Each structure stands twice: as C-alpha cells, then as structure tokens.
Amino acid sequence: MxxxxxxxxxxxxxxxxxxxxxxxxxxxxxxxxxxxxxxxxxxxxxxxxxxxxxRNKEEIFVALQQEGLELLCEKLKEIDDTAVTPVEKLKQYAAAYLDFSRNNREYYDIINYFLASPEVMFAQPLKERIDRRGNNILQLVAGTIKEGIEGGVFGNVDADRYATILWGTLQGMLQLRKMENTILKGEDFQGLYEESVENFIKGLCP
Amino acid sequence: MxxxxxxxxxxxxxxxxxxxxxxxxxxxxxxxxxxxxxxxxxxxxxxxxxxxxxRNKEEIFVALQQEGLELLCEKLKEIDDTAVTPVEKLKQYAAAYLDFSRNNREYYDIINYFLASPEVMFAQPLKERIDRRGNNILQLVAGTIKEGIEGGVFGNVDADRYATILWGTLQGMLQLRKMENTILKGEDFQGLYEESVENFIKGLCP
Amino acid sequence: MxxxxxxxxxxxxxxxxxxxxxxxxxxxxxxxxxxxxxxxxxxxxxxxxxxxxxRNKEEIFVALQQEGLELLCEKLKEIDDTAVTPVEKLKQYAAAYLDFSRNNREYYDIINYFLASPEVMFAQPLKERIDRRGNNILQLVAGTIKEGIEGGVFGNVDADRYATILWGTLQGMLQLRKMENTILKGEDFQGLYEESVENFIKGLCP
Amino acid sequence: MxxxxxxxxxxxxxxxxxxxxxxxxxxxxxxxxxxxxxxxxxxxxxxxxxxxxxRNKEEIFVALQQEGLELLCEKLKEIDDTAVTPVEKLKQYAAAYLDFSRNNREYYDIINYFLASPEVMFAQPLKERIDRRGNNILQLVAGTIKEGIEGGVFGNVDADRYATILWGTLQGMLQLRKMENTILKGEDFQGLYEESVENFIKGLCP
DNA sequence: GATGAATGAGCCTTCATTCAT
DNA sequence: GATGAATGAAGGCTCATTCAT
Structure with a gap:
C-alpha cells in the first residue's frame, strides 16, 4: 500500500x-x-x-553529528576511490577535512562540540553511537596507511594508531584556527595546516 | 602611599x-x-x-584560563631550564601537558572548553588577552625548536610554525582521550600520545 | 433494524x-x-x-467512576440477598467496601479522587450523573437500616440520613489509611475500621 | 544589631x-x-x-497545610480550655471542624487534598512532617476521650483509636458535602453532620 | 468512522545580573 | 565596599485537543 x-x-x-x-x-x-x-x-x-x-535535545544533536560524520565519511571515501598514492590520499583526506570545517561549519562545530563537551553531557549509549561513526572514518584512514606500509612507502607502524594520531593532529590544528586573529595573526593558516600533515607523513616514512 | x-x-x-x-x-x-x-x-x-x-561570568573564566596558561607556562619553563637536549625538551613538554591535563583538570578543562566552543563566546578584546598567554607558551616551544635547528638536530624549519603544529597536535590528541571507552577501547592512550610526539619529532629531523 | x-x-x-x-x-x-x-x-x-x-478526559473518568459505583453496588446487593440480620448486613457492607478499596484500587482511587478534589473539577451536569449512582448505594443501605428499625434492632432513626452517615464514616476511615506509615504506624488498620463500624451500629441501637 | x-x-x-x-x-x-x-x-x-x-511547589503546599493544621489545632485547644464536659468538647470539636471547613476553605481544601492525593505525590519525609501536625490534633481529641472514660461518661475504650475514628468520620462527612446539590439535595447537611457526631458519641457511651 | 501528526499553552525550574541598603 | 533579595527571560518538556486525510 x-x-x-x-x-x-x-x-x-x-x-x-x-x-x-x-x-x-x-x-x-x-x-x-x-x-x-x-x-x-x-x-x-x-x-x-x-x-x-x-525524544529530546540530545537526540537532535546526536543525529546532527551522525549526519555530519556520514557526510565527511563519504567525501573521504571518494578520495579513497580516486586518489592514487597513499601519500596523496592522506594529504587529500586532510584537505577534505579542512574544507569540511569551512563549508560545513554547522556539522564541524557540532562534531567539535561533542569532542570537547564534558563526558557528563551524554549518556554512555549515545556516546557509543556517536563514536562508532567516527570509527568508520578511522578505519578508512587506517586502510590507507596499511596500503602505504604494504607498498613500502611508510615504515612498519601500527596503522590504526597512526590513523588516530592523524585525526587528532588535524582536529587539534583546526581548533587553533580560532586564534587566526590573535596568535596566528599574519600567519597563513592553511599553509600551517598542510605543513602539519606533511610533517606527520614525513614521520611516517621509513 | x-x-x-x-x-x-x-x-x-x-x-x-x-x-x-x-x-x-x-x-x-x-x-x-x-x-x-x-x-x-x-x-x-x-x-x-x-x-x-x-564584570561578569565570562571574565572569571577568562581569568581562570589565563591563570591556567600561566601555570602551564611555568612548568614548561622549568623543563626548559633543566632538560638538556631539544628532543628531550620537546618530549618533556608534551609529557608535562599530558600531566597538566590530568592533575590540573580544572584548568585544562576550561582551556579546552574555550578552545573548542564556538567563537561567539568571547568578545574580541577578551580573546586577545587570552591568546597572548598562549603565545608565551608557543614562544618557549619555538625557542627549543630553534635550539634544535641551530644544533643541527632538526631540519631548517620555521620554528614558530612548528611550535604551533606541536601544540595543535597535543591538543588534538588529548581531546581524543574522551573516547577512551569507545573508539580507543583497549588502546593504551599514553603510548599513543607519546607516539604522536615521536612522530612529530621524527618529521622534524633532517 | x-x-x-x-x-x-x-x-x-x-x-x-x-x-x-x-x-x-x-x-x-x-x-x-x-x-x-x-x-x-x-x-x-x-x-x-x-x-x-x-468528549474529553473528564468524561472518561466520570464513566469510570460510574462503572466503579455500579460494581460496588452489585457487590452490596449480593450481600443484601444473602446475609440475614440487618446488623450482619451492615458489617458486611463495610467489609465489602474495604475489600473493594483493596482489590479494585483503580475504581476506588478514582471515586476517592473525585470526592476529595475541589468541585471546580466537574461541571454540574456531570456531577449529577455521578451522584445518581452513589444514590443507589445509599438506597440499599437505607433499606437495610429500615429493616432493622422495623425489626426493632435499631432505634427509630431516619434511615436515609444514617445510610449517608455510614458511608461518610467508611469513606473517611479509608482515607486515613493513607497514614498507615506515619500516624497509624503500628496500628491495625482493619481492626480500627471494623471498630468504627461497630461504634456506628452501637449508636444506632435503641 | x-x-x-x-x-x-x-x-x-x-x-x-x-x-x-x-x-x-x-x-x-x-x-x-x-x-x-x-x-x-x-x-x-x-x-x-x-x-x-x-524550594519548590511541594514545599509551599506542605507549608500551607501545616499552617492550616496549626490554626485548626489552636481552635480545638481553645475549646479544650473552655468547654466543660467531654461530650460537650467532642461536639464542639466537630462543630469547629465544620466551621473551619467553611471559613478556612483554602486550608481545608489543601488538607483534604493531601489526604486524598496519591501517595506518590509527596516524598516520605514530607509526608511525615505533615502527618505529625495531624497527630497533635488526634492527641488532643484522645485526651478528651480519656477524660470521659475516667469520668465514667464513656465506656472503657482505646482513646487513641476512637480519636482516629472520630476524625475519620468527620472527614468523611465533610466530603459528602460535595453532594449537597445532588444526593443530599433537600437535606440539611449541618444536621446530618451533627447527627453523625451524636451517633459516634452514643456508641462511645457505656 | 478512524487516525495520529501537529499544536501551543502551560508547567516547573535555573541563574546571570542589578540595585537598594 | 559588600551584600543578597529580587528579578524575569529563557530553557526543556508534557499533553489535551483538533483536524486533514
């Protein structure tokens, strides 16, 4: 019917x-x-x-974040499908995240908020639901790193851990952008951001 | 008088x-x-x-944040005075920040909170006052990097920029700790944190 | 048809x-x-x-109350049909009401609730409909009292009035049960209830 | 100061x-x-x-009820001090309660409400505080009954229990007043009420 | 006739801020 | 200078009732 x-x-x-x-x-x-x-x-x-x-305000925010993570995840998947070398992929992932933080601010803000908000705010089950989405993203990145390891481009590291580290780094760098008008005055933030990625990759090489 | x-x-x-x-x-x-x-x-x-x-609640929090940054800065200065090699210093800075986030939670939380919350929060003048303190810390780190460059331990990079990148990385990593019970379940967070620092340093070497 | x-x-x-x-x-x-x-x-x-x-929530509750009164009325009728002496009947009516308040809590609660709540609650026409049912019960009790008067067991009182008084007494006693855990702590409520009935009957005797 | x-x-x-x-x-x-x-x-x-x-709505109602009980208690005390015989006292107590229910409706309503409201409504500690006040009143009435017993006017009953029964009876009778315009139409409520008291007292006599 | 999505007034409660004393 | 009583906007949430389908 x-x-x-x-x-x-x-x-x-x-x-x-x-x-x-x-x-x-x-x-x-x-x-x-x-x-x-x-x-x-x-x-x-x-x-x-x-x-x-x-059911309540909380649920809306959770839904919003899931939506955001999904969107981000799709963008990263596209890169995974089109970019060629692992190094290129990682760089493009990072660029995509920067782009996402700019063009999908509302999503980015809320993701960020969840990361920063006191644990109390969300009940454990909710938190798990949220984090699971984040996990997908990490898996994707880890896959790329494994690729690089297998291809001999990267040293023999624990891919999962380095995926996490990369995410942490990007996340941290993006937060610093808040200080574009003060501490970072005159600095070219995008360049800085890219440099942080390059440095991460450089460390990854054998 | x-x-x-x-x-x-x-x-x-x-x-x-x-x-x-x-x-x-x-x-x-x-x-x-x-x-x-x-x-x-x-x-x-x-x-x-x-x-x-x-004047209002905001001001109290700003002051608190300044206080926190000052405290952190002092701890880093101590390291600067006692540790020997630049690499050692950087590692100890990082360890000190992790330690700070654990043993001075009140301060850390509030620093973190304002870094993560949407900028609507603070009027420009306040922001500047806060950020200036952060600047001191960055200067210190940058100094250490310069040391390393001069000593030939690090490649010839822009010290200021890399100080910023290090801070961003640490900040980002610490935020991930929120997920200790979900995504990072079973992971050894401290090890991960240290690895991120090592990777940063590795990237820094010529 | x-x-x-x-x-x-x-x-x-x-x-x-x-x-x-x-x-x-x-x-x-x-x-x-x-x-x-x-x-x-x-x-x-x-x-x-x-x-x-x-028509609205009110009507449902009114209907519920009518239903409850009807159920109670039937139980009392049964007693009227089986018990022998008027005194026995009155005691059993009382026992039945106590029983009803325990085993038909839904009904009892709602009867009680509307009896106790400020009259603003119901529009006049509704009230009349409810009360008419109560009337049946009173008639039954009054009948028993008349029986007793005619049989010489009870003094020559106005049966209708005493039926009402009995109901009031029982209703009041049942409400006190709410205080079983405070004022009546340690008291045997059922005994108290029965005593109130006996006292009522004793007063009724010539 | x-x-x-x-x-x-x-x-x-x-x-x-x-x-x-x-x-x-x-x-x-x-x-x-x-x-x-x-x-x-x-x-x-x-x-x-x-x-x-x-602190909250609840507390206001509790306070209101306490106030009401206190007021009622004082009125009863006055009677205790001025009336002569126990029978007279009991009758006057009853009359005073009827009077109170008329002239201090707001208090009476709320007392009544507390008696009828589902237990859930008020937390145990609150309930205890309320009921304790009610206890004072019962003590007073019980005292009068004891007086009567000692003076040989009343049979040898448990004074506390009969005080409770009297209160229950009055409370129940007052509730019936709600039906003045329906079931009790044409009845003289006050007369009925007094009759219930007289019947109670009659039962009490040896 | 049955449905249930939509409504919005209303509820209790909190808290940053002001200002008379 | 210190105080804290008073304020009232704002928040999250519930639920009896309506009405288009």
Whole structure:
C-alpha cells in the first residue's frame, strides 16, 4: 500500500527538515542559542512537533553529528576511490577535512562540540553511537596507511594508531584556527595546516 | 602611599580568592554547574561582591584560563631550564601537558572548553588577552625548536610554525582521550600520545 | 433494524474497551500518568478515536467512576440477598467496601479522587450523573437500616440520613489509611475500621 | 544589631506573604490552577523570588497545610480550655471542624487534598512532617476521650483509636458535602453532620 | 468512522545580573 | 565596599485537543 510508504517517507523528510533547522540555528547563532523553541521556530513547527520526532535535545544533536560524520565519511571515501598514492590520499583526506570545517561549519562545530563537551553531557549509549561513526572514518584512514606500509612507502607502524594520531593532529590544528586573529595573526593558516600533515607523513616514512 | 598600596594588594588577593573558588567549583561540579552563586558561596562572599571584582561570568573564566596558561607556562619553563637536549625538551613538554591535563583538570578543562566552543563566546578584546598567554607558551616551544635547528638536530624549519603544529597536535590528541571507552577501547592512550610526539619529532629531523 | 442495533452494540463495546484501557492505565501508573495517549495506546486505538467516544478526559473518568459505583453496588446487593440480620448486613457492607478499596484500587482511587478534589473539577451536569449512582448505594443501605428499625434492632432513626452517615464514616476511615506509615504506624488498620463500624451500629441501637 | 532581626522579620513576612498568595490562588482557582507563576503573579513577585523562599511547589503546599493544621489545632485547644464536659468538647470539636471547613476553605481544601492525593505525590519525609501536625490534633481529641472514660461518661475504650475514628468520620462527612446539590439535595447537611457526631458519641457511651 | 501528526499553552525550574541598603 | 533579595527571560518538556486525510 503506497499510503504507508508515503507516510514513512513524509516522516523521514520531516525528521530531515527538523535536522536542517537545527543545523541552521547552530550555524547562525551558535550552540549556546540552539534551543528547541528556536529550532521549532525556524522549522516553522510547534515545539511539541519537534518532540514527536526526537525524544529530546540530545537526540537532535546526536543525529546532527551522525549526519555530519556520514557526510565527511563519504567525501573521504571518494578520495579513497580516486586518489592514487597513499601519500596523496592522506594529504587529500586532510584537505577534505579542512574544507569540511569551512563549508560545513554547522556539522564541524557540532562534531567539535561533542569532542570537547564534558563526558557528563551524554549518556554512555549515545556516546557509543556517536563514536562508532567516527570509527568508520578511522578505519578508512587506517586502510590507507596499511596500503602505504604494504607498498613500502611508510615504515612498519601500527596503522590504526597512526590513523588516530592523524585525526587528532588535524582536529587539534583546526581548533587553533580560532586564534587566526590573535596568535596566528599574519600567519597563513592553511599553509600551517598542510605543513602539519606533511610533517606527520614525513614521520611516517621509513 | 602605603594605604593605596595595601588597598591594591587586598583587592588583588580578593580577586585571587574568587578565582580559587571558581576553580574549585569547576573542579568539583563541572562547567555546567559553575554558577556565580556557587562560586560566591564557596568564596564566602556575596554574589554582588563577585560582580565588583569581575564584570561578569565570562571574565572569571577568562581569568581562570589565563591563570591556567600561566601555570602551564611555568612548568614548561622549568623543563626548559633543566632538560638538556631539544628532543628531550620537546618530549618533556608534551609529557608535562599530558600531566597538566590530568592533575590540573580544572584548568585544562576550561582551556579546552574555550578552545573548542564556538567563537561567539568571547568578545574580541577578551580573546586577545587570552591568546597572548598562549603565545608565551608557543614562544618557549619555538625557542627549543630553534635550539634544535641551530644544533643541527632538526631540519631548517620555521620554528614558530612548528611550535604551533606541536601544540595543535597535543591538543588534538588529548581531546581524543574522551573516547577512551569507545573508539580507543583497549588502546593504551599514553603510548599513543607519546607516539604522536615521536612522530612529530621524527618529521622534524633532517 | 438489525444493522442499527449491531452498530449500537459495537459502539457500546468500544466504549467499554476504552474504559477498560483507562482503568488499566490508572491501575498501573496512577492518576498523574493517565494521559489520553497512554489510554489510546493500551486500547490499541488512535487518540482521535478516543475522542469520538468521549468528549474529553473528564468524561472518561466520570464513566469510570460510574462503572466503579455500579460494581460496588452489585457487590452490596449480593450481600443484601444473602446475609440475614440487618446488623450482619451492615458489617458486611463495610467489609465489602474495604475489600473493594483493596482489590479494585483503580475504581476506588478514582471515586476517592473525585470526592476529595475541589468541585471546580466537574461541571454540574456531570456531577449529577455521578451522584445518581452513589444514590443507589445509599438506597440499599437505607433499606437495610429500615429493616432493622422495623425489626426493632435499631432505634427509630431516619434511615436515609444514617445510610449517608455510614458511608461518610467508611469513606473517611479509608482515607486515613493513607497514614498507615506515619500516624497509624503500628496500628491495625482493619481492626480500627471494623471498630468504627461497630461504634456506628452501637449508636444506632435503641 | 536590630538589622539582622529586621531582616529576619522581613523574610518571615515575605514567606507569609507568599503563602497568603498561594492560599488565595488555591481558594479562587482551585488546586489544578495553582501554578507557581500564578502565585507569583498574585504575590506581585517574580517567579524566581518564590523559589528563593520555597524550594519548590511541594514545599509551599506542605507549608500551607501545616499552617492550616496549626490554626485548626489552636481552635480545638481553645475549646479544650473552655468547654466543660467531654461530650460537650467532642461536639464542639466537630462543630469547629465544620466551621473551619467553611471559613478556612483554602486550608481545608489543601488538607483534604493531601489526604486524598496519591501517595506518590509527596516524598516520605514530607509526608511525615505533615502527618505529625495531624497527630497533635488526634492527641488532643484522645485526651478528651480519656477524660470521659475516667469520668465514667464513656465506656472503657482505646482513646487513641476512637480519636482516629472520630476524625475519620468527620472527614468523611465533610466530603459528602460535595453532594449537597445532588444526593443530599433537600437535606440539611449541618444536621446530618451533627447527627453523625451524636451517633459516634452514643456508641462511645457505656 | 478512524487516525495520529501537529499544536501551543502551560508547567516547573535555573541563574546571570542589578540595585537598594 | 559588600551584600543578597529580587528579578524575569529563557530553557526543556508534557499533553489535551483538533483536524486533514
């Protein structure tokens, strides 16, 4: 029966619509201001409606982050499929993440927020759901590093660990961007970022 | 003149007293629960009094962050004074930061929090004041790198830039620790952290 | 004509079905949690459907109360039919009410609730409908008292009035049970309850 | 030093002021509508202010009930001091409670409400605090019954138990008043009430 | 007739900030 | 200079009720 299907499709769309509103609020007014009622307002829905799609505020943020991680993951997969050498791949992964942090700020911000927020904020089960997505990304990167090791381009390191280290490095570098106007004044941030990747790769070589 | 001086000294002490209380609240109950009235309570002062020493909550946190950075800076200076080789220094800086994140959680958390939270948070002037402190630390690290370059241990890189990269890396790695129980389950975080430093240094060598 | 009848019968059954669900919710989660949507859920009906059988939440509760009173009334009738002496009957009525308050908590609670809550609660017409049911019960009790008067067991009192007084007494005693763990701690409530009935009867004797 | 005293006095008065507002809201709009913000509105205070005097809504109601019980208790004490015979005292206690339920409706309603409300509503400690007040009243009544027993007017019963029974009876009778316009239509409620007391006393006599 | 998504008023509570004393 | 009572906007969330399908 097409009815049920249509209903489901509509429901899914509404969920996305709400998420989009949440993303916009986040993007335009920052995390602090991202209240349910604002989201509802932007979505042109009643507050209660939001709650019939998401159990609570937390869930919205989790969904948003998953969405973001998924998007990012897809971009990285594309690179994995098109780029040739492992070194090239790693560089492009990094570039993609920088790009993502710029062009998908709302996603980036929320990912970042989750990383920085006190553990208390999210219950363990939620945290696991979130982190699992992150894991996919790490696996991808680790795969590329393994490739490099097998090809003799990289030394014989633990690929998983170095994938994690790379992510940590990028994540840390991006945070420093906050200081573009103060400490990093006059510096070319993108160059710095790239240099950090190159340095990481250089360390990786035998 | 003595009177004025004493007044000033008393005022300074009171400010520190308030800061100490804020730190305690932060440490014991986390950022969410760090309300002015709690701080006032712990400081055994009236709420109003707090406001006559700090314009608002924000200012307290900024001051706290400055204090934290100062403390960290001193620890690094000590290392600079006692450790011998540049490589050793860098490794010890890193170890000190890890240590700081563990034993001075209140400070670390707040530094981390403001680094990660959307910039809406602070007005520009405040940001500058904070970042200047961070700059001191970077200078110190950069000095050590320069040392290494001059001694031929490191390749001929831009010391300032690499100091920044190191900080970014450490900062990023520390954030990943949040995932000790999920993604990093079973991993030895400290080992990972140290490995990231070694990789950084390895990249630095000619 | 059969069709109309069947329709009506179906409708009646549906009403009862809804009432049964409401009763269950009440029994399992208490008055506070007895929301329409829960009732609908348990009845496996849509919320809207509930509203096509009952104008609003109030009406459901009223119906529930009527049902409860009816059930109680039947039990009392049974006693009236089987017990022999008026005194025995009165005692058994009382025992039956105590029993009802224990084994038909859903019903008892709601009767009690509406008796105790401020009258603002119900519009006049509703109230009348409820009270009429209560009247049946009173008539029954009054009948027994009359019996006793005619038999010379009881003094020559106004039976209606004393029926009311008995009900009031029982109702009041049952409410005190709420304090079993505080004021009545250590007391044997059932004994107290029975004593109140005996005292009532003793007063009734010539 | 007068300052501290005055402060305290003012605080006490404010508490009373808030309680008075709560009482009024209760009186005028019933329990259902007694929200904090309404109370605040009537008290011409900010919502927050209410919360600085009472931890939460619950506490306000508890305070209100205690106040009510205290008031009632005083009235009964007066009777105890002035009335002569135990029978007279009991009758006057009953009359006083009826009077109280009429002239101090707001208090009576809330006492009644607490008796009828599901146990869940109030945490055990609160309940105990409430019930303790009720206990004072019971003690008083029990004292009078003892008096009667010692004077040979009453049979040798357990005074505490009969005090409880009397209270239960009165409480139950008062609840029936709700039906003045339906079941009791045409009845003289006050007469009925008095008759219930007389019947109780009659039962008490040897 | 049945449905259940949508609504939004309303609830309780918190807390940064002000200002009269 | 110190105080802390008062404020009230804002937040997250619930639920009786409506109405388009």
């Amino acid at each position: 097409g009815l049920k299907e249509r209903r489901q499709r509509e429901k899914d769309q509404r969920r996305k619509h709400i998420l989009a509103a949440a993303r916009s609020v986040l993007y335009e007014s920052g995390l602090q201001a991202a209240s349910i009622s604002r989201i509802a307002g932007l979505a042109e829905l009643g507050v209660g409606t939001i709650y019939s799609y998401y | 003595g009177l004025k001086e004493r007044r000033q000294r008393e005022k300074d002490q009171r400010r520190k007293h308030i800061l100490a209380a804020a730190r305690s609240v932060l440490y014991e109950s986390g950022l969410q629960a760090a309300s002015i009235s709690r701080i006032a309570g712990l400081a055994e002062l009236g709420v109003g009094t707090i406001y006559s020493y700090y | 059969g069709l109309k009848e069947r329709r009506q019968r179906e409708k009646d059954q549906r009403r009862k079905h809804i009432l049964a669900a409401a009763r269950s919710v009440l029994y399992e989660s208490g008055l506070q949690a007895a929301s329409i949507s829960r009732i609908a859920g348990l009845a496996e009906l849509g919320v809207g459907t509930i509203y096509s059988y009952y | 007068g300052l501290k005293e005055r402060r305290q006095r003012e605080k006490d008065q404010r508490r009373k002021h808030i309680l008075a507002a709560a009482r009024s809201v209760l009186y005028e709009s019933g329990l259902q509508a007694a929200s904090i913000s309404r109370i605040a509105g009537l008290a011409e205070l900010g919502v927050g202010t209410i919360y600085s005097y009472y």
